Amino acid sequence: xxxLSCCYNNSSFGQFTGxxxxxxxxPDILISEVGLRxxxxxxxxxxxxxxxxxxxxxxxxAGCREMEVGSFVPRKLLPQLADTGEIVRYATxxxxxxxxxxxxxxxxxxxxxxxxxxxxxxxxSMSETHSLKNVNRTHARMxxxxxxxxxYLQGLPAEARPHFEVSLSTAFGCTLEGPVPExxxxxxxxxxxxxxxxxxxxxxxxxYGNPRQLKRLVLGIREACGRDKLQGVHLHNTRGQGLAxxxxxxxxxxxxxxxxxxxxxxxxxxxxxSGNIVTEDLVFLLESMGLSTGIDLAALxxxxxxxxxxxxxxxxxxxxxxxxxxxxxxxx
Amino acid sequence: xxxLSCCYNNSSFGQFTGxxxxxxxxPDILISEVGLRxxxxxxxxxxxxxxxxxxxxxxxxAGCREMEVGSFVPRKLLPQLADTGEIVRYATxxxxxxxxxxxxxxxxxxxxxxxxxxxxxxxxSMSETHSLKNVNRTHARMxxxxxxxxxYLQGLPAEARPHFEVSLSTAFGCTLEGPVPExxxxxxxxxxxxxxxxxxxxxxxxxYGNPRQLKRLVLGIREACGRDKLQGVHLHNTRGQGLAxxxxxxxxxxxxxxxxxxxxxxxxxxxxxSGNIVTEDLVFLLESMGLSTGIDLAALxxxxxxxxxxxxxxxxxxxxxxxxxxxxxxxx
Numbered sequence: 001x002x003x004l005s006c007c008y009n010n011s012s013f014g015q016f017t018g019x020x021x022x023x024x025x026x027p028d029i030l031i032s033e034v035g036l037r038x039x040x041x042x043x044x045x046x047x048x049x050x051x052x053x054x055x056x057x058x059x060x061x062a063g064c065r066e067m068e069v070g071s072f073v074p075r076k077l078l079p080q081l082a083d084t085g086e087i088v089r090y091a092t093x094x095x096x097x098x099x100x101x102x103x104x105x106x107x108x109x110x111x112x113x114x115x116x117x118x119x120x121x122x123x124x125s126m127s128e129t130h131s132l133k134n135v136n137r138t139h140a141r142m143x144x145x146x147x148x149x150x151x152y153l154q155g156l157p158a159e160a161r162p163h164f165e166v167s168l169s170t171a172f173g174c175t176l177e178g179p180v181p182e183x184x185x186x187x188x189x190x191x192x193x194x195x196x197x198x199x200x201x202x203x204x205x206x207x208y209g210n211p212r213q214l215k216r217l218v219l220g221i222r223e224a225c226g227r228d229k230l231q232g233v234h235l236h237n238t239r240g241q242g243l244a245x246x247x248x249x250x251x252x253x254x255x256x257x258x259x260x261x262x263x264x265x266x267x268x269x270x271x272x273x274s275g276n277i278v279t280e281d282l283v284f285l286l287e288s289m290g291l292s293t294g295i296d297l298a299a300l301x302x303x304x305x306x307x308x309x310x311x312x313x314x315x316x317x318x319x320x321x322x323x324x325x326x327x328x329x330x331x332x
Numbered sequence: 333x334x335x336l337s338c339c340y341n342n343s344s345f346g347q348f349t350g351x352x353x354x355x356x357x358x359p360d361i362l363i364s365e366v367g368l369r370x371x372x373x374x375x376x377x378x379x380x381x382x383x384x385x386x387x388x389x390x391x392x393x394a395g396c397r398e399m400e401v402g403s404f405v406p407r408k409l410l411p412q413l414a415d416t417g418e419i420v421r422y423a424t425x426x427x428x429x430x431x432x433x434x435x436x437x438x439x440x441x442x443x444x445x446x447x448x449x450x451x452x453x454x455x456x457s458m459s460e461t462h463s464l465k466n467v468n469r470t471h472a473r474m475x476x477x478x479x480x481x482x483x484y485l486q487g488l489p490a491e492a493r494p495h496f497e498v499s500l501s502t503a504f505g506c507t508l509e510g511p512v513p514e515x516x517x518x519x520x521x522x523x524x525x526x527x528x529x530x531x532x533x534x535x536x537x538x539x540y541g542n543p544r545q546l547k548r549l550v551l552g553i554r555e556a557c558g559r560d561k562l563q564g565v566h567l568h569n570t571r572g573q574g575l576a577x578x579x580x581x582x583x584x585x586x587x588x589x590x591x592x593x594x595x596x597x598x599x600x601x602x603x604x605x606s607g608n609i610v611t612e613d614l615v616f617l618l619e620s621m622g623l624s625t626g627i628d629l630a631a632l633x634x635x636x637x638x639x640x641x642x643x644x645x646x647x648x649x650x651x652x653x654x655x656x657x658x659x660x661x662x663x664x
Contacts, residue, residue: 178660208658210620211579239658240613240651241620244575247543281572288542288573319572326540326571328510 027294029286030256031279032066032232033059035307036087037102038258038276039265040080041071043314049083051310053090058306059261062299064279066098067091068121068258072108088115104135106148112162113153119163122149123203124192126185127174130205143191150196165199166192167234171217173208182213186220193225200230201256204245207238207266207275211248218252232256235277236266242277243285250291257282262304262316278318280304287330297325359626361618362430362588363611364398364564365391367639368419369434370590370608371597372412373403375646381415383642385422390638391593394631396611398430399423400453400590404440420447436467438480444494445485451495454481455535456524458517459506462537475523482528497531498524499566503549505540514545518552525557532562533588536577539570539598539607543580550584564588567609568598574609575617582623589614594636594648610650612636619662629657 036055040047047055056067069091070084084101091099100119103109112120124146125131128139137145146166153161170177171185189200202217214233221230233254235245246257259277260266266275283295301321308316368387372379379387388399401423402416416433423431432451435441444452456478457463460471469477478498485493502509503517521532534549546565553562565586567577578589591609592598598607615627633653640648 173658173660175659178658206658207655208620210617212621238651238655239616240575240610241617243572244579244617247576247579278572284571285542285573285576288540289544319570323539323570326505326510326538327507328505 027065028255028291029250029293030066031064031282031286031293031295032068032098032100032256032258033064033261033279034068034234034258034276035260035262035264035279037068037071037081037265039260039262041078042265042275043080043311045311045313046080046082047310049086051306052083052087055261055303055307055310056087056091056094058303059300060094060097062303063293063295064300065096065294066100066119066256068100068102071102071104072111072115073102073104085111085115088112088117092116092118105145106152109149109152109164113156113160117162119165121165121167121201122146123167123169124188125169125174125205126180126188127170127177129176130170130174133176139188143195146192146197147195154196163198165201165232166197167201167203169203169205169234171202172204172210172213173206175206179208182216182220185217186224189221189230190224193229199232200225201232201234202230203234204236205234207236207241209235209245210241211244214245214248215252218249218254230254232258234258236275237263237277238266238275243281246277246282246285250286250289261300261307262314262318264307264311264314264316278320280318280320284320284325284329288326297329301325359397360587360623361582361625362398362564363396363614363618363625363627364400364430364432364588364590365396365593365611366400366566366590366608367592367594367596367611369400369402369413369597371592371594373410374597374607375412375643377643377645378412378414379642381418383638384415384419386638387593387635387642388419388423388426390635391632392426392429394635395625395627396632397428397626398432398451398588400432400434403434403436404443404447405434405436417443417447420444420449424448424450437477438484441481441484441496445488445492449494451497453497453499453533454478455499455501456520457501457506457537458512458520459502459509461508462502462506465508471520475527478524478529479527486528495530497533497564498529499533499535501535501537501566503534504536504542504545505538507538511540514548514552517549518556521553521562522556525561531564532557533564533566534562535566536568537566539568539573541567541577542573543576546577546580547584550581550586562586564590566590568607569595569609570598570607575613578609578614578617582618582621593632593639594646594650596639596643596646596648610652612650612652616652616657616661620658629661633657 069087070081075082098118101112101117103112103120233249235242259279259282261279263278401419402413407414430450433444433449435444435452565581567574591611591614593611595610
């Protein structure tokens with residue numbers, strides 16, 4: 001399927017690039033930049049469409065090959081992302097870039113398909129309290145909507161069908177419920193897999209997660225759903241644990257990690273804390289361990305200037321940009 | 333040996349506390365608070381002796397059982413630590429607290445012994461360029477001084493002999509030399525072990541380290557020197573990698589981790605970046621994974637107020653104090 005072939009973690013990628021781009025090396029880890037969605041939706045200012053396009057172009061030039069660029073939700077709910085359709089059309093013009101979006105329901109999924117997004121993620125909160133508060137849906141209603149999504153997708157011609165992922169949000173705990181039973185996360189992962197989604201992912205929405213919990217959940221989902229059904233995690237850095245959890249994820253063999261440039265977004269309620277994992281620090285972690293990301297760290301750090309200029313009131317986080325790239329980086 | 337028995341990672345600890353403190357539980361991981369040494373030596377202000385004592389008392393009350401409280405160096409070099417002798421005398425009055433100090437040479441070691449420190453760490457830079465610049469010593473000269481230290485200690489009665497550790501600093505890379513060959517670190521670890529030191533530790537002085545490098549070094553040193561000769565690491569958070577490296581350390585079975593309250597110190601040259609691992613975030617990482625530290629996180633976070641009041645111009649770092657302790661923490 002042509003849309004999928006832009007995703008590194010899809011097995012059809014090799015043959016796609018083998019023909020079109022013989023010099024291309026598949027990276028070990030695909031970093032999915034979520035700043036344009038998770039970042040921008042959590043700040044008050046609305047970034048102009050032209051600035052979003054410049055950000056996407058610059059980060060693509062730095063080597064980033066998956067970006068979650070927006071969310072198909074009603075314009076009045078998230079005016080910051082009202083131009084998602086236009087942004088998707090722009091981003092799909094960049095060869096080899098997997099253009100991902102969020103869609104909270106079947107309606108958003110249809111919009112995503114209409115605009116040609118390559119990957120669509122539907123968030124499904126493992127805390128029913130959170131699900132009711134956030135999208136006014138019980139777990140049963142969410143499962144029915146996910147079923148409607150997969151049935152709709154199965155009716156499409158293969159070449160028009162995006163990669164459809166359900167993100168198991170609040171999987172590591174909920175600010176309303178507290179601990180979320182791991183057995184519930186595994187049961188829900190199994191249920192949505194049975195409905196025919198391409199993939200499930202784990203999301204530490206609240207920054208409650210720890211590496212050993214991540215390990216139990218990953219191993220449990222692999223056993224319940226099959227290893228190929230879980231490739232990625234969306235981790236937050238609310239309590240500074242983001243890279244420790246990311247390390248566990250890659251040591252377990254996961255291949256897709258979400259992060260945001262400057263760590264923006266992810267956590268609107270914790271002042272002083274970066275919410276998302278900082279892409280710059282994540283690239284440094286992976287590349288210094290010898291895991292390729294395809295991303296040029298120095299070029300990535302330069303993208304910050306563009307974002308800072310477009311969002312003068314937003315604080316950018318990240319340790320590596322402050323401290324600098326070490327002498328001899330990647331020489332080892 | 334009585335001094336050693338205050339260190340959790342020493343096998344004689346059990347019998348010591350078994351008699352004196354029957355309700356005491358040995359934690360899985362000993363966190364060694366280095367804020368009073370590595371923190372205070374890197375800031376311009378000098379904390380009054382009474383404030384240092386209050387800090388030590390408060391963190392001891394929160395459950396901390398090892399603290400590096402100062403350094404026996406000439407007063408004019410580090411006026412912030414000029415009261416180290418007095419601080420050691422105070423801290424050794426707290427039952428079950430392992431009182432550690434730094435000593436750069438045999439003279440500092442003798443001072444540490446005279447004041448009754450329980451543990452003495454001598455830093456030995458794996459980068460000879462850094463060693464020459466920092467303490468004007470070649471590697472050969474450093475080895476001769478370490479030999480003088482162990483010979484001096486062997487001449488003391490056992491009850492007066494502190495635990496003597498050599499910290500292999502810049503083991504993960506040097507800002508002057510760049511990458512430091514791992515073979516050199518292993519050779520130096522073997523050489524100092526042969527001189528009769530009780531323990532070697534690994535120090536990521538520059539914040540260059542990554543988890544897989546840490547793993548190679550730990551496994552290599554264990555093979556070269558014996559598993560019991562390496563228990564601890566001193567990690568920095570200069571590039572945000574501190575907790576990822578800490579995770580690898582505990583997954584490898586290391587049992588002593590250095591960190592500093594509020595992350596102060598460790599990195600005077602990187603503005604905006606906390607240098608040391610933040611003790612609060614480290615406690616959260618370990619305890620949430622089910623590894624006991626003996627430290628009450630809420631009480632630890634309260635210690636920040638005391639330090640902030642005593643050092644009004646110093647920024648305290650840490651994500652967990654900002655974001656708060658999760659609902660249901662330690663309930664899992």
